[in-house]
Amino acid sequence: xxxxxxxxxxxxxxxxxxxxxxxxxxxxxxxxxxxxxxxxxxxxxxxxxxxxxxxxxxxxxxxxxxxxxxxxxxxxxxxxxxxxxxxxxxxxxxxxxxxxxxxxxxxxxxxxxxxxxxxxxxxxxxxxxxxxxxxxxxxxxxxxxxxxxxxxxxxxxxxxxxxxxxxxxxxxxxxxxxxxxxxxxxxxxxxxxxxxxxxxxxxxxxxxxxxxxxxxxxxxxxxxxxxxxxxxxxxxxxxxxxxxxxxxxxxxxxxxxxxxxxxxxxxxxxxxxxxxxxxxxxxxxxxxxxxxxxxxxxxxxxxxxxxxxxxxxxxxxxxxxxxxxxxxxxxxxxxxxxxxxxxxxx
Amino acid sequence: xxxxxxxxxxxxxxxxxxxxxxxxxxxxxxxxxxxxxxxxxxxxxxxxxxxxxxxxxxxxxxxxxxxxxxxxxxxxxxxxxxxxxxxxxxxxxxxxxxxxxxxxxxxxxxxxxxxxxxxxxxxxxxxxxxxxxxxxxxxxxxxxxxxxxxxxxxxxxxxxxxxxxxxxxxxxxxxxxxxxxxxxxxxxxxxxxxxxxxxxxxxxxxxxxxxxxxxxxxxxxxxxxxxxxxxxxxxxxxxxxxxxxxxxxxxxxxxxxxxxxxxxxxxxxxxxxxxxxxxxxxxxxxxxxxxxxxxxxxxxxxxxxxxxxxxxxxxxxxxxxxxxxxxxxxxxxxxxxxxxxxxxxxxxxxxxxxxxxxxxxxxxxxxxxxxxxxxxxxxxxxxxxxxxxxxxxxxxxxxxxxxxxxxxxxxxxxxxxxxxxxxxxxxxxxxxxxxxxxxxxxxxxxxxxxxxxxxxxxxxxxxxxx
Numbered sequence: 001x002x003x004x005x006x007x008x009x010x011x012x013x014x015x016x017x018x019x020x021x022x023x024x025x026x027x028x029x030x031x032x033x034x035x036x037x038x039x040x041x042x043x044x045x046x047x048x049x050x051x052x053x054x055x056x057x058x059x060x061x062x063x064x065x066x067x068x069x070x071x072x073x074x075x076x077x078x079x080x081x082x083x084x085x086x087x088x089x090x091x092x093x094x095x096x097x098x099x100x101x102x103x104x105x106x107x108x109x110x111x112x113x114x115x116x117x118x119x120x121x122x123x124x125x126x127x128x129x130x131x132x133x134x135x136x137x138x139x140x141x142x143x144x145x146x147x148x149x150x151x152x153x154x155x156x157x158x159x160x161x162x163x164x165x166x167x168x169x170x171x172x173x174x175x176x177x178x179x180x181x182x183x184x185x186x187x188x189x190x191x192x193x194x195x196x197x198x199x200x201x202x203x204x205x206x207x208x209x210x211x212x213x214x215x216x217x218x219x220x221x222x223x224x225x226x227x228x229x230x231x232x233x234x235x236x237x238x239x240x241x242x243x244x245x246x247x248x249x250x251x252x253x254x255x256x257x258x259x260x261x262x263x264x265x266x267x268x269x270x271x272x273x274x275x276x277x278x279x280x281x282x283x284x285x286x287x288x289x290x291x292x293x294x295x296x297x298x299x300x301x302x303x304x305x306x307x308x309x310x311x312x313x314x315x316x317x318x319x320x321x322x323x324x325x326x327x328x329x330x331x332x333x334x335x336x337x338x339x340x341x342x343x344x345x346x
Numbered sequence: 347x348x349x350x351x352x353x354x355x356x357x358x359x360x361x362x363x364x365x366x367x368x369x370x371x372x373x374x375x376x377x378x379x380x381x382x383x384x385x386x387x388x389x390x391x392x393x394x395x396x397x398x399x400x401x402x403x404x405x406x407x408x409x410x411x412x413x414x415x416x417x418x419x420x421x422x423x424x425x426x427x428x429x430x431x432x433x434x435x436x437x438x439x440x441x442x443x444x445x446x447x448x449x450x451x452x453x454x455x456x457x458x459x460x461x462x463x464x465x466x467x468x469x470x471x472x473x474x475x476x477x478x479x480x481x482x483x484x485x486x487x488x489x490x491x492x493x494x495x496x497x498x499x500x501x502x503x504x505x506x507x508x509x510x511x512x513x514x515x516x517x518x519x520x521x522x523x524x525x526x527x528x529x530x531x532x533x534x535x536x537x538x539x540x541x542x543x544x545x546x547x548x549x550x551x552x553x554x555x556x557x558x559x560x561x562x563x564x565x566x567x568x569x570x571x572x573x574x575x576x577x578x579x580x581x582x583x584x585x586x587x588x589x590x591x592x593x594x595x596x597x598x599x600x601x602x603x604x605x606x607x608x609x610x611x612x613x614x615x616x617x618x619x620x621x622x623x624x625x626x627x628x629x630x631x632x633x634x635x636x637x638x639x640x641x642x643x644x645x646x647x648x649x650x651x652x653x654x655x656x657x658x659x660x661x662x663x664x665x666x667x668x669x670x671x672x673x674x675x676x677x678x679x680x681x682x683x684x685x686x687x688x689x690x691x692x693x694x695x696x697x698x699x700x701x702x703x704x705x706x707x708x709x710x711x712x713x714x715x716x717x718x719x720x721x722x723x724x725x726x727x728x729x730x731x732x733x734x735x736x737x738x739x740x741x742x743x744x745x746x747x748x749x750x751x752x753x754x755x756x757x758x759x760x761x762x763x764x765x766x767x768x769x770x771x772x773x774x775x776x777x778x779x780x781x782x783x784x785x786x787x788x789x790x791x792x793x794x795x796x797x798x799x800x801x802x803x804x805x806x807x808x809x810x811x812x
Contacts, residue, residue: 052491052492053487053491054484054487054488054491054492056487057483057484057487057488058484060484061480061484064480151602154573154574154602155573155600161573161578162573162574162575162577162578162600163530163575163578163579163582164575166508166530166531166534167534168534168535169512169515169534169535169536170534170535178512178515178516179516182516251480254483254512255479255482255483255508255509255512256508256509256511256512256534257505257508257509257530257531259505259575260575261505261574261575261603262479262505265478268480299484302473302474302476302481302485303473303485303488
């Protein structure tokens with residue numbers, strides 16, 4: 001390894017898989033970076049411009065979906081590992097956070113950080129155990145993990161077992177009342193969305209990110225090139241788990257309760273995969289575009305007088321059209337169609 | 347070219363579906379439209395500004411639009427709710443929605459005439475919450491802010507209601523809950539949420555009382571239940587109640603929601619030799635459990651299960667259904683009458699049981715279940731509160747709800763008004779049904795508890811059933 005001149009990817013990975021010194025933020029030089037930031041800023045401030053709480057709720061769902069999809073994209077889009085049970089991190093984070101708030105009186109913010117930490121720790125342990133599996137085996141294993149954690153929580157009395165945990169409404173007074181709490185949590189999700197998009201760029205333009213992309217393209221070849229694939233995959237999994245863990249705490253705090261059946265909904269995991277595929281996996285803008293399109297479409301259909309009784313059928317048909325005609329997702333299709341957009345749509 | 351053809355065909359399909367969606371009325375729409383049609387033309391014109399005012403978001407959060415319209419001869423109150431038209435709660439939610447729509451139909455025939463001569467009519471706005479928690483807060487915010495809902499009705503299930511309650515409290519909008527039995531929802535400092543269902547903690551306590559009345563010597567109870575929020579809530583409270591009455595809980599086992607093989611639990615029941623078995627969870631698991639108990643010829647003298655027995659489909663189990671007891675929020679055989687109200691010293695309000703059942707059957711062609719009765723009762727209780735308040739002012743209606751103590755076709759309704767459990771249902775009691783055979787040998791559902799509501803004597807013990 002030392003005598004020959006190693007490739008840049010190999011150099012980074014040689015120092016330990018996920019090497020922070022190799023984690024260079026080069027994405028800011030690209031228009032795509034500023035386009036993503038601009039879109040989030042514009043979208044994030046729509047409720048302020050309109051003064052509408054309905055818009056805030058719609059944007060809350062969209063930003064949460066963008067964050068979750070962008071997180072999933074790190075392991076699915078960059079690394080090529082389809083995680084069907086990614087919602088496990090959202091649920092586990094939510095449980096840890098709500099337990100700390102209800103049982104120990106922690107503030108939402110520290111509890112949210114602990115939720116993220118718990119999700120990251122679970123990903124680290126799982127990564128060591130199941131990331132050596134490939135393809136369908138890994139996908140099946142992630143479903144199994146989600147079900148195993150749900151069953152465990154269902155029987156874990158400390159977290160309320162099957163009954164779950166409830167937030168006392170009076171807790172919201174510590175955050176200025178329920179109306180202020182809803183704005184605070186909205187801005188927290190807005191900040192998290194900015195963070196995960198910046199992180200996505202950071203990863204993609206780092207040597208670590210190039211290592212992940214090489215794993216996606218051909219894992220065996222990546223290993224031959226010197227990428228320590230187990231370590232790189234594990235760190236990618238950890239990074240993709242932390243934000244969902246934090247989001248879980250914020251979401252269930254806002255909804256005032258958590259129960260196993262709603263915290264570990266497999267259906268939600270599949271929705272996240274659809275969002276990433278719809279926008280374009282492996283691109284930074286893809287999850288942003290996919291999640292926004294998916295959530296905006298669902299919100300519109302649900303509340304449209306014309307479509308509200310047919311919203312699922314309509315959404316299904318639309319997704320069918322996209323899968324049939326735009327398999328690389330919206331961003332992938334635009335990139336292949338308009339070469340000049342390559343640097344803009346990353 | 348083939349792809350293009352497919353694309354065009356799919357577009358045409360979407361277009362057709364959209365057209366169908368436009369012409370097919372949404373569940374709430376008929377009531378809304380019928381209300382408009384049934385109102386006299388001048389009144390309709392006068393109501394129009396009220397409807398427009400009700401759509402103003404600011405008005406909904408600060409001063410209800412309906413209050414502004416009080417000066418007119420007719421005012422329209424907007425009721426907002428989400429229904430689970432898709433997802434896991436679709437079936438019970440549909441019954442709830444049907445009940446509420448029937449109430450809207452009936453109330454809008456004449457409206458409520460207040461003391462100052464104002465006629466109050468109602469319109470409903472509803473969306474599909476997909477049985478998903480993440481949709482609920484967004485949709486209820488839209489209902490309050492954009493649709494100008496003056497009052498809210500809960501979604502179906504406690505989990506979704508928890509999320510909706512936050513929005514109701516945030517915007518100061520009163521919400522009547524139906525289909526949300528969990529006690530916890532009402533014990534966390536809410537002030538504007540009122541529960542119609544008997545709380546989960548009292549779902550099976552009546553079954554224990556029934557057992558005591560049938561066999562004072564019974565001492566041992568086995569609990570086998572679905573390991574989910576609702577059933578665990580119910581069984582925890584039932585176990586506590588049973589122990590307080592001197593019973594010994596000889597078995598307490600939870601099973602997974604997807605369980606289909608109950609053999610291990612049945613073996614444990616056989617070993618424990620209880621005097622009664624209680625538990626269950628939802629329809630599929632409960633009916634499978636009852637069937638397997640019967641197939642294995644397990645000696646069980648008293649069997650009470652949640653949710654499944656009150657459903658008409660439970661009769662498809664045949665002999666396995668015979669003698670099984672189940673708690674229900676309401677049954678068509680329930681004996682709630684003017685006389686019963688007089689005897690209890692409370693006000694009677696609304697249609698009789700027979701009138702409700704007949705109207706429901708006329709509209710939907712089926713017998714109403716307790717979800718439908720709960721939906722109808724949610725509107726009825728709101729109607730009663732507006733009448734008692736003599737106004738649609740939210741504060742006045744809230745005060746009237748706090749003071750509600752009535753008997754309706756659905757049973758007694760009275761709310762807890764203490765800060766610790768404000769809105770928790772205090773007076774409504776479960777009825778307990780048992781599947782029995784009529785003279786022709788057909789399986790029929792009978793109310794066997796409480797005594798005052800009995801439509802037939804309970805069969806006990808099950809081993810003696812011919």
